[in-house]
Amino acid sequence: xxxxxxxxxxxxxxxxxxxxxxxxxxxxxxxxxxxxxxxxxxxxxxxxxxxxxxxxxxxxxxxxxxxxxxxxxxxxxxxxxxxxxxxxxxxxxxxxxxxxxxxxxxxxxxxxxxxxxxxxxxxxxxxxxxxxxxxxxxxxxxxxxxxxxxxxxxxxxxxxxxxxxxxxxxxxxxxxxxxxxxxxxxxxxxxxxxxxxxxxxxxxxxxxxxxxxxxxxxxxxxxxxxxxxxxxxxxxxxxxxxxxxxxxxxxxxxxxxxxxxxxxxxxxxxxxxxxxxxxxxxxxxxxxxxxxxxxxxxxxxxxxxxxxxxxxxxxxxxxxxxxxxxxxxxxxxxxxxxxxxxxxxxxxxxxxxxxxxxxxxxxxxxxxxxxxxxxxxxxxxxxxxxxxxxxxxxxxxxxxxxxxxxxxxxxxxxxxxxxxxxxxxxxxxxxxxxxxxxxxxxxxxxxxxxxxxxxxxxxxxxxxxxxxxxxxxxxxxxxxxxxxxxxxxxxxxxxxxxxxxxxxxxxxxxxxxxxxxxxxxxxxxxxxxxxxxxxxxxxxxxxxxxxxxxxxxxxxxxxxxxxxxxxxxxxxxxxxxxxxxxxxxxxxxxxxxxxxxxxxxx
Numbered sequence: 189x190x191x192x193x194x195x196x197x198x199x200x201x202x203x204x205x206x207x208x209x210x211x212x213x214x215x216x217x218x219x220x221x222x223x224x225x226x227x228x229x230x231x232x233x234x235x236x237x238x239x240x241x242x243x244x245x246x247x248x249x250x251x252x253x254x255x256x257x258x259x260x261x262x263x264x265x266x267x268x269x270x271x272x273x274x275x276x277x278x279x280x281x282x283x284x285x286x287x288x289x290x291x292x293x294x295x296x297x298x299x300x301x302x303x304x305x306x307x308x309x310x311x312x313x314x315x316x317x318x319x320x321x322x323x324x325x326x327x328x329x330x331x332x333x334x335x336x337x338x339x340x341x342x343x344x345x346x347x348x349x350x351x352x353x354x355x356x357x358x359x360x361x362x363x364x365x366x367x368x369x370x371x372x373x374x375x376x377x378x379x380x381x382x383x384x385x386x387x388x389x390x391x392x393x394x395x396x397x398x399x400x401x402x403x404x405x406x407x408x409x410x411x412x413x414x415x416x417x418x419x420x421x422x423x424x425x426x427x428x429x430x431x432x433x434x435x436x437x438x439x440x441x442x443x444x445x446x447x448x449x450x451x452x453x454x455x456x457x458x459x460x461x462x463x464x465x466x467x468x469x470x471x472x473x474x475x476x477x478x479x480x481x482x483x484x485x486x487x488x489x490x491x492x493x494x495x496x497x498x499x500x501x502x503x504x505x506x507x508x509x510x511x512x513x514x515x516x517x518x519x520x521x522x523x524x525x526x527x528x529x530x531x532x533x534x535x536x537x538x539x540x541x542x543x544x545x546x547x548x549x550x551x552x553x554x555x556x557x558x559x560x561x562x563x564x565x566x567x568x569x570x571x572x573x574x575x576x577x578x579x580x581x582x583x584x585x586x587x588x589x590x591x592x593x594x595x596x597x598x599x600x601x602x603x604x605x606x607x608x609x610x611x612x613x614x615x616x617x618x619x620x621x622x623x624x625x626x627x628x629x630x631x632x633x634x635x636x637x638x639x640x641x642x643x644x645x646x647x648x649x650x651x652x653x654x655x656x657x658x659x660x661x662x663x664x665x666x667x668x669x670x671x672x673x674x675x676x677x678x679x680x681x682x683x684x685x686x687x688x689x690x691x692x693x694x695x696x697x698x699x700x701x702x703x704x705x706x707x708x709x710x711x712x713x714x715x716x717x718x719x720x721x722x723x724x725x726x727x728x729x730x731x732x733x734x735x736x737x738x739x740x741x742x743x744x745x746x747x748x749x750x751x752x753x754x755x756x757x758x759x760x761x762x763x764x765x766x767x768x769x770x771x772x773x774x775x776x777x778x779x780x781x782x783x784x785x786x787x788x789x790x
Contacts, residue, residue, distance in 0.1 A: 215388075218350060221340045222357050222392040226399025228306075229333035229361035233400070234407045236310050236325055237366070243318025244484055260320070260477040260505075264533075265469035267319020271312050272465055272537030279308045283539055287327050287636040290334045290355060290381060300342065301355065305335035312539035322472060322482045322529035327541020329366055330376075333358030333400075353389050356381055357396040365400035367413055369605035372598055373397040379595035380636060414487075416494050416607035420569075420576040422615050429575045430618040433557050434587055437619060438626025440523065440553055441546075441591025445627070445635045447527045448542070455535030468536015475529040479522050480505040482529045486548035490585075493555045494578040494607070516559055519552045542635055546592045547585045554584020554619075579615070582607060586616045587623035594627070594634035596620040664776055665760060665769040671696050674703055678724040681706075682715055694759055694767050695730050702759060702767040704730040733759050739768055746771060 247263055275283060283289075283305065290301070309328035317325055337358030341351040356377040364373030374393045458464045476482050481489045481502075492502050499515040508518035530545045558580035561567075567574040582603050589599035599620045604610050670688040672681065672695045684693065691708035710729045734753035737746055737760040749758060750773050760768045 214346070214350070217344060218346075218353070218392050219395055221337075221344070221354060222395040223399050224340065225333065225337050225354065225357050226361045226365075226396040227403055228336045229329070229358060229396070230365040230400040230403025230407075232310060232332050232336075233329050233362065233365035233404065236314055236329060239314040240318045240325060240484070243314070244320075247319065248483070258477075260480060260483065261473045264320035264322075264472045264476055264483075267316050267321050268465060268469050268472065268533065268536045268538045270319070271316045271321075271539055272461060274312055274315065275308075275537070275539070276461065279304060279312070281308075283309050283312055283328075283331070287330055287359075287380065287541065289331060290359060291636060300351070301331070301335045301338040303335065303339055305331050306339065307332070309335075309539060316533060316538035316540050317484050320472075320476055320483045321533040321538040321540055322476065322484070322486075322526065322545065323533045323538065323540020324485050324542065324544025324547075325540065326363065326366055326543035328539060329362040330359045330541075333360075333362030333365075353392055356389070357392050360393045361396040361400035363602075364397035365404045367602060367606055368401055368404050368408070368410075369602050370394070370397035370401045372602035372605055373400070375598040375601050376595065379598050380593055380634060412606055412608045414491055414494060414607045416578070416582070418579075418611055420574075420579060421611055425572045426575050426615065427618065429557075429561055429573070429580075430583060430615045431622055432561075433554060433580060433583055434619040434622025435626055436557060437550060437553060437584055437587025437623040438591050440549065441588055441623060441627045442630050444527050444542075444546075444549065444588075444592055445631055448531050448635060451528060451531040452535060455531075461537060464535055465537050468532040468534075468538070471532035472529050472536065472538075475525055475532070478507060479518070479525060479529075481518075481522050481552075482526055485544040487544070490548060490551045490581070493551050493581045496578060512559075516556055519556050523549055523552055523556070542592060543589075546588045550584035550586065550588030551581040552584070553588065554580035554582065557584065579612060582612060583615050583619040587619040590620040591623040591627040592635050594624065596624045664771050664779060666772060666775065667769040669694055669770055671767065672706055672726045673697070674726050674730065676726045677722055678711075678714060679718075679722065681711065681726060685711070685715070692757055692770070694770070695726055696767045700766045702736075702761045702765055705733050705759060706730055736761060737771060739763070743776075746776065750776065 247259070275281070281302065281304065289305075309331045313323075313325050313328035317323060334355045335358065337354035337356070338351065341354040346354070359381055360373035360377045362373070363376045364370045367373075374390075374397055377393060455464050455467065458467065489502070491497075499512045500509065503509045503515050503518050506518060508514045526545060526549055530540075530542060533540055555577050558575045558577035561575055562577075565573060586596075586599035586603045589602065590596040593599075596617075597620075600613070600616045603616055604613060669690050670684050670693055672684060672693045674695055674697065676684075681693075685708065693706045693708075695703045695706060697703060706726060706729045710731070714724060734755040735749040735758055737749065737758050739760060739762045741749075741760075746758075749755075755773070757770050757772045759770055762768055
């Protein structure tokens with residue numbers, strides 16, 4: 189019966205595909221797919237948020253507000269354990285670092301994302317966050333949306349440039365659907381995924397974003413995600429405070445990014461999943477027990493901070509329950525230790541992203557900054573220079589997002605759309621830009637992109653570098669060169685030459701170890717003199733190549749070596765110096781031109 193259902197489902201899917209293909213241009217097909225991706229991402233966002241909310245309600249509804257709850261030591265560990273087992277035995281693959289996976293797929297995987305990501309990331313992140321994992325659901329939803337775009341692109345056999353666009357559409361739809369923020373969705377794709385924007389790509393991105401937002405409106409209503417009432421409008425006398433807050437946000441972003449990388453490195457050195465789980469669960473549970481604000485995504489805390497909740501409400505369920513002094517100490521410690529809870533969640537086997545933690549930390553940083561600024565200067569409401577704590581919470585959210593993700597425009601528009609706080613555009617811009625400038629002095633890439641940038645696998649807005657990133661080194665290797673042994677006599681060499689159409693011959697020993705090259709030009713003088721056939725061996729003619737390529741070299745390095753040596757062909761070896769083949773200048777630049785043509789095609 190199940191087989192029959194799947195067969196009918198496949199037939200229906202194929203019928204829809206054929207109908208869309210028939211009589212429609214590629215642009216029309218892309219727009220229709222954009223709508224479908226928008227619907228899928230909007231529904232996915234709703235399902236994930238619904239599951240997370242109800243798991244949390246089930247587990248925490250009976251907690252006492254005025255005291256610590258020992259369950260915080262257990263629930264997060266259970267969530268990580270279940271997620272780890274789900275990934276290991278059901279998914280059987282790695283689904284962490286969702287945005288990094290999308291960037292890798294766009295740069296090296298020709299925008300092909302595994303089909304299971306349409307559902308696996310949703311389930312894993314729902315379990316992780318529902319049980320208290322201190323991460324966000326946005327990165328898994330973005331990966332899910334991009335997987336829908338990739339899957340539909342594969343079904344219609346669309347070219348790489350269109351596949352890349354559809355992956356971007358899925359990401360834009362995911363952000364738009366989760367936050368009811370269509371412009372922020374488009375900005376995210378441009379700034380974080382670094383998709384090139386032109387009129388051909390803008391329309392599908394907007395179509396997906398708008399469709400996803402409409403689905404969210406139908407399911408959630410049209411009100412912004414966060415309730416926010418503006419009580420103090422922007423005035424020019426708070427610009428110094430905004431600049432200082434931007435600097436602080438940039439430094440916190442730098443701390444968050446580098447500490448995350450350091451702590452991830454510790455998890456990477458552990459020998460197996462069990463040890464990673466023990467470390468992750470121990471750190472996460474401890475952090476949440478002392479700082480319950482870290483439980484889950486933290487959006488409840490953001491709502492409290494931007495709506496003037498009492499100190500008792502903000503510090504509820506914790507050992508810091510009390511007045512304003514306790515609240516400021518509590519929130520400051522949360523800013524310091526949140527990064528450990530987030531990294532421990534993912535490192536221990538959970539699934540989630542850094543999107544929500546960035547917003548969470550930014551809101552707290554801005555809120556605490558406003559209190560300290562006003563107290564230090566002795567300012568009261570209505571006086572010149574006074575800053576609103578809840579407004580600064582919004583500024584900080586934009587600042588941390590700008591710093592951690594290197595996405596100032598995304599931060600500005602997202603916070604404005606999340607809260608309806610469009611009258612705060614100027615301070616949002618100031619804090620976001622300053623934060624971005626500060627972290628950019630220390631870290632040139634976002635937390636998502638730095639892993640790929642180190643390996644030279646990052647797609648960027650620089651078209652030359654983008655093309656070299658997209659090209660596949662393995663596909664450029666020419667393996668039809670006849671090899672020579674260093675002890676071969678001239679008579680044997682001529683036999684090899686007679687069977688080859690190349691004028692270069694790599695020299696390798698019996699184990700395949702690369703020794704050098706012999707050119708046909710160096711043999712011309714003696715190759716027809718039979719009386720010398722036993723007087724010379726390969727070693728007599730062998731030379732070192734102008735440069736040697738490694739199988740792990742990036743195309744940017746390969747291109748530079750060709751330019752530096754002016755060679756037409758260069759040998760390539762593996763990490764053990766074993767001969768692999770040759771790469772030719774003509775083959776490299778022919779592939780570059782073809783890819784550039786596809787990449788730029790509208």
